[in-house]
Amino acid sequence: MIQFFQNKQKDPADRAFLYGDGIWVTFYLRNSLLILAEESYFYVMASMRKLRMDIPQSYTLEFFTELLTKEVIEKGVKNARIKFFVYRASSAQQNLAKNNVEFYFEVQEVEDILKAEKDYELDLIKEINVNTNLFSNIHVHSPENIYADIYAKENDLDDVILLNPEKRVARTSQGNILLINENTIRIPKLTEGAYISPLLESFVQFLDKNRKALISESEIIAFETQKADEILLISETTGIHHVTKVRNKEFKTSHFQDLLQAWRESS
Numbered sequence: 230m231i232q233f234f235q236n237k238q239k240d241p242a243d244r245a246f247l248y249g250d251g252i253w254v255t256f257y258l259r260n261s262l263l264i265l266a267e268e269s270y271f272y273v274m275a276s277m278r279k280l281r282m283d284i285p286q287s288y289t290l291e292f293f294t295e296l297l298t299k300e301v302i303e304k305g306v307k308n309a310r311i312k313f314f315v316y317r318a319s320s321a322q323q324n325l326a327k328n329n330v331e332f333y334f335e336v337q338e339v340e341d342i343l344k345a346e347k348d349y350e351l352d353l354i355k356e357i358n359v360n361t362n363l364f365s366n367i368h369v370h371s372p373e374n375i376y377a378d379i380y381a382k383e384n385d386l387d388d389v390i391l392l393n394p395e396k397r398v399a400r401t402s403q404g405n406i407l408l409i410n411e412n413t414i415r416i417p418k419l420t421e422g423a424y425i426s427p428l429l430e431s432f433v434q435f436l437d438k439n440r441k442a443l444i445s446e447s448e449i450i451a452f453e454t455q456k457a458d459e460i461l462l463i464s465e466t467t468g469i470h471h472v473t474k475v476r477n478k479e480f481k482t483s484h485f486q487d488l489l490q491a492w493r494e495s496s
Contacts, residue, residue, distance in 0.1 A: 244317045251370075253312055256313055257428065276367040276369075315332045342468065346470055354390070390475070398417050404466065410457060432489075432492055435495060439491070455476070459482060
């Protein structure tokens with residue numbers, strides 16, 4: 230079930246609707262506790278700065294924690310992804326950097342945000358690509374994601390892998406992919422067009438700290454997805470997914486299953 234909350238009645242002519250002038254970040258609720266709250270908060274702040282938004286002084290970590298506690302946890306939600314959208318409000322003034330900001334968020338209840346959900350089948354798409362610029366790593370309006378989502382649905386896929394202008398793997402339309410070969414996990418670099426992801430960072434930091442795997446941020450050519458032992462997708466939107474097929478190559482899931490279980494048990 231998805232619930233939503235907004236701090237102000239939406240203006241039908243607001244800039245979020247007209248221009249996609251906003252950013253979004255996910256907060257994570259597990260067993261009635263906000264986890265990775267500080268990481269998500271800093272991601273909100275960094276994303277707003279990139280869009281040159283006028284950040285209210287009230288937007289502190291305590292503000293977000295108290296808001297989500299009151300509007301989500303105290304209403305009985307225990308496990309959920311909270312998609313938090315911040316957008317620039319409409320204004321008569323000419324300087325957009327001085328416009329007020331508003332927010333809206335959706336709450337999607339899940340069994341456990343650290344547990345893999347539906348297995349995914351993917352493909353690579355080559356007719357569009359993901360740029361590698363200032364906005365590539367944050368969640369903003371993306372026609373590429375819209376196109377990719379439609380392409381996936383029309384071809385009975387769950388998601389598609391997007392390449393950057395150099396024809397290397399950037400991300401999928403929903404999130405980031407991790408490729409494992411033996412005990413080495415390779416992840417596309419942020420400079421390749423991958424998303425910043427507090428959830429992914431938490432996972433790989435756990436693996437690195439506990440010597441569960443060797444982590445390599447890499448430049449990955451498209452063909453290397455066919456050579457991986459296993460592939461995992463971590464999405465701020467839809468959660469964690471084992472990838473069982475890319476084109477005609479099928480993948481096992483046992484290694485990532487063990488690593489995810491160890492992560493869950495440690496959290």
